Structures are given as structure tokens and as C-alpha cells.
Amino acid sequence: MLRIELVTGDITVQRVDAIVNAAYSSLLGGGGVDGAIHAAGGPEILAECRRLRATALPGGLPTGEAVATTAGRLHARWVIHTVGPVWPDEGAEADARRRLLAAAYRNSIGLAASLGAASVALPAVSAGVYGWPATDAARVALSTAADAPAPGLIRFVLFSPAMRDVFAEAAAALGIDE
Numbered sequence: 240m241l242r243i244e245l246v247t248g249d250i251t252v253q254r255v256d257a258i259v260n261a262a263y264s265s266l267l268g269g270g271g272v273d274g275a276i277h278a279a280g281g282p283e284i285l286a287e288c289r290r291l292r293a294t295a296l297p298g299g300l301p302t303g304e305a306v307a308t309t310a311g312r313l314h315a316r317w318v319i320h321t322v323g324p325v326w327p328d329e330g331a332e333a334d335a336r337r338r339l340l341a342a343a344y345r346n347s348i349g350l351a352a353s354l355g356a357a358s359v360a361l362p363a364v365s366a367g368v369y370g371w372p373a374t375d376a377a378r379v380a381l382s383t384a385a386d387a388p389a390p391g392l393i394r395f396v397l398f399s400p401a402m403r404d405v406f407a408e409a410a411a412a413l414g415i416d417e
């Protein structure tokens with residue numbers, strides 16, 4: 240049975256099979272949770288990202304898709320890199336971008352499951368530098384996770400108590416037990 244957990248904390252210290260990274264399309268590292276994962280996981284992760292860029296993903300990872308690498312020194316077997324969409328300035332684009340955010344979660348969780356992961360930790364993709372409003376980000380994250388062909392445990396690791404509260408409210412509104 241699928242269990243969804245909401246915790247406050249640092250995703251880089253989670254002991255799970257797969258840790259999801261909110262990466263940039265370039266896969267070559269950046270700030271935020273991406274910087275933290277590369278810093279804690281060590282250079283092996285970036286080396287594998289560079290190999291992917293040189294082979295399967297010369298144009299980078301498209302928004303909404305996911306790819307796995309080693310987790311380096313992290314307490315996990317895989318890092319799953321996904322690219323969330325930037326929050327749109329124009330309201331008209333919100334639905335299309337929301338589908339891309341859902342795809343980022345669905346593809347990350349699906350890839351983890353297909354690799355054999357029984358537990359996966361995810362950050363609030365797009366809710367940092369990419370500017371997604373927290374309430375909407377939480378709703379998309381949780382509704383997608385609840386529907387996913389899932390590993391046993393999906394743990395959202397929220398960087399602040401305020402973000403955890405937003406996720407908890409969204410879970411309650413969606414009727415999701417956490």
C-alpha cells in the first residue's frame with residue numbers, strides 16, 4: 240500500500256532508495272535543492288550527468304521528464320533528476336504548465352518504481368526559484384503522488400515548517416492520509 244509522508248527537513252540526509260532532484264534542464268548543477276544534492280552527494284553525480292549530456296541528452300532534460308543517476312555519497316541508490324516548469328507570468332499558460340509539473344512528479348515516481356525503489360523522497364519541485372505558489376504546488380504534488388504507480392513510500396521533504404503546513408493542508412483538502 241502507498242504511504243505518503245510529509246516531513247520538514249533536508250532532502251540530502253534522507254535514507255530512502257531514491258531522492259528526487261529539482262534540476263535544471265542542463266543537468267549541470269545549480270542552486271537550491273540541486274546545489275545541495277550535488278554538494279552532499281559528491282562529484283560522481285555531476286560526472287554521470289555530464290555523461291548523459293554527452294550521450295542520451297545532448298539538448299538537456301526536457302521539462303516534465305526524469306532521468307536517474309547514481310546517488311554518490313547520499314544514503315540512497317539513485318538520484319532522479321527532473322525539471323519542473325517555471326511559474327507562468329500569463330494566467331493562460333497555467334494549465335499547460337501545471338500538466339508539466341504533474342508530469343515531473345509522475346515521471347520521477349514512475350522511474351523510481353521501475354528501478355525497483357521501495358521509497359522515494361521528493362522536494363517541492365518548482366516552488367523555489369521557479370516561483371510556483373506553494374498551495375498550488377502542493378496540490379499538484381500530492382494529487383499526482385496519490386495516483387502514481389508507486390513505490391511503497393513517498394516522502395515529501397519540505398525545507399520549512401511553513402511549506403510542510405501548506406502540504407498538510409493540501410493533503411487534508413484532497414482527502415490524502417499522511
Ligand code: ADP
Pocket residue numbers: 248249250251261262270271272273275276323362363364365366367368369370371396397398399402
Ligand atoms: P526550483 O528551481 O524547481 O524552484 P529550488 O531548488 O529553487 O527548485 O526549490 C525547490 C524547493 O526545494 C523549495 O521549496 C526550496 O525551499 C526547497 N529546498 C532547497 N534546498 C532543499 C533541501 N536541501 N532539502 C529539501 N528541500 C530544499
